[in-house]
Amino acid sequence: MRRVALILGVAAALSGCMEGATAVGGGAGGRTGGGQGPEARKLSSGMSPAQAEGVFGLDAGYERNPANWDEACISYAYDGGTRYVHAVYRNDRLVRATDGHGAICTYGDAL
Numbered sequence: 001m002r003r004v005a006l007i008l009g010v011a012a013a014l015s016g017c018m019e020g021a022t023a024v025g026g027g028a029g030g031r032t033g034g035g036q037g038p039e040a041r042k043l044s045s046g047m048s049p050a051q052a053e054g055v056f057g058l059d060a061g062y063e064r065n066p067a068n069w070d071e072a073c074i075s076y077a078y079d080g081g082t083r084y085v086h087a088v089y090r091n092d093r094l095v096r097a098t099d100g101h102g103a104i105c106t107y108g109d110a111l
Contacts, residue, residue, distance in 0.1 A: 073107065
């Protein structure tokens with residue numbers, strides 16, 4: 001019984017870690033990169049855009065998802081402005097972030 005509880009606990013912990021590891025989906029562009037590296041890990045699930053600006057400074061790009069107006073992707077530049085963190089927000093709360101992107105995020109492909 002203890003072994004089952006331990007396995008379930010480890011599985012739950014790992015599934016929580018994987019939430020941010022998924023690439024920015026929903027047609028967001030700039031797909032070069034897209035892992036959850038050290039820059040994306042500076043942001044925490046549930047953060048507001050204002051809190052993320054406190055970490056990275058002003059955003060470099062903002063686009064609302066045309067298929068879901070409650071969702072937006074905000075790009076934050078780092079590495080001298082050559083790489084971007086893509087932060088996806090729903091109702092102004094961070095749901096996932098990935099870094100290593102070579103361009104700002106866009107939903108242009110989703111149209």
